[in-house]
Amino acid sequence: MSQLAPVTRNPRFKQLCGKSTASGSISAAEERKSKVVLCVDNVSVCCSVESMIEFISTLSVTAITCFEVKPRKRRSDTVDGLNGKAFRVRIYEDDLSRFMNPDTI
Secondary structure: OOOOOOOOOOOOOOOOOOOOOOOOOOOOOOOOOOEEEEEEEEEOOOOOHHHHHHHHHHOOOOEEEEEEEOOOOOOOOOOOOOOOEEEEEEEEHHHHHHHHOHHHO
C-alpha cells in the first residue's frame, strides 16, 4: 500500500505597491489607486444594479463595479424568503468617507 505525499501549495504572495518617484528604468508605469469592496445589504427588492450605481454617483463617488449578490440571512428573516437585496460595490478608497457619510442621504 503506497502512501501519497501531502500536496503542498505555494503560499500566497502579498502584493507590493511601490511608491518610488525615481525616474530610473525601474519604476512604476502608472500610479494605481487603492480600492475597497463593500457589501450594501438590506436594500429594497425594487432596487436594481443601475439604480444603485445612480445613487452612488449622487454621492460624488465612482462605482468601479456593482453587482447583485445573495443577501445575508438573519435570525429575524422569515423562512419563506429574504426581505431585501444585497449588492457588492467596489469603489476607490479615497471615496470611502463620502460613501459612508450618513449625512449625504
